[in-house]
Amino acid sequence: MCLNVGEEPIPQETQTENTVKLFIANCTRSRFIFHASIEKGSKARRLDIASGHQEIFPGDLNQEQLAYVVTQLERYGGRKRADIRGKLEKFTGIAYSLDKPLSEDEIIAGNEAQLDAAQNRSVAQATNSALAAERAFRDPKTPKKRSVKTVGVEVLKKTDARGDEVPMMNIEITENGSRNERLPV
Numbered sequence: 001m002c003l004n005v006g007e008e009p010i011p012q013e014t015q016t017e018n019t020v021k022l023f024i025a026n027c028t029r030s031r032f033i034f035h036a037s038i039e040k041g042s043k044a045r046r047l048d049i050a051s052g053h054q055e056i057f058p059g060d061l062n063q064e065q066l067a068y069v070v071t072q073l074e075r076y077g078g079r080k081r082a083d084i085r086g087k088l089e090k091f092t093g094i095a096y097s098l099d100k101p102l103s104e105d106e107i108i109a110g111n112e113a114q115l116d117a118a119q120n121r122s123v124a125q126a127t128n129s130a131l132a133a134e135r136a137f138r139d140p141k142t143p144k145k146r147s148v149k150t151v152g153v154e155v156l157k158k159t160d161a162r163g164d165e166v167p168m169m170n171i172e173i174t175e176n177g178s179r180n181e182r183l184p185v
Helices: 063-075 104-136
Strands: 002-004 022-026 032-036 045-049 054-057 094-098 150-158 165-174 177-182
Touching: 022 045, 022 063, 022 104, 032 063, 045 054, 063 094, 094 104, 104 150, 104 165
Parallel strands: none
Antiparallel strands: 002 045, 022 054, 022 094, 032 045, 150 165, 165 177
């Protein structure tokens, strides 16, 4: 539900049928709280969206106000519903649609895209760690010469049952470049 601070909910019957509805979907596995103003200088409204759900941004918004809210949403990673099915990089898991709610399949696809983006960030961080470790093994007299053939970083995950460590990904930096291996989580 979205409210101005200190305001009562807007009854559905007061909203006209000619206005554009803004549906905001949370494709993440955690709760999303969105604060937005409908115009510069107005009080912020708060929209609380549970994981895997969507809410309608309430109120009669004209095109300027709608554009202002969408700009704020996009600033924090919100994407149009049409973008969910494509290859998304840096997707935060928040999607929006005008006039039509997102389907369950679209929210699930958004969740998968958000998880892929998170895994890609993890691989990039592990690769950067491996590259930093590789620099430590260079010959100090001739920095371009390597003193080892391969440097690797392995990311482990503890399992719930016995507490054993299970490899999640393995990154190796070789003389010929890098070899990244992503294992299923």
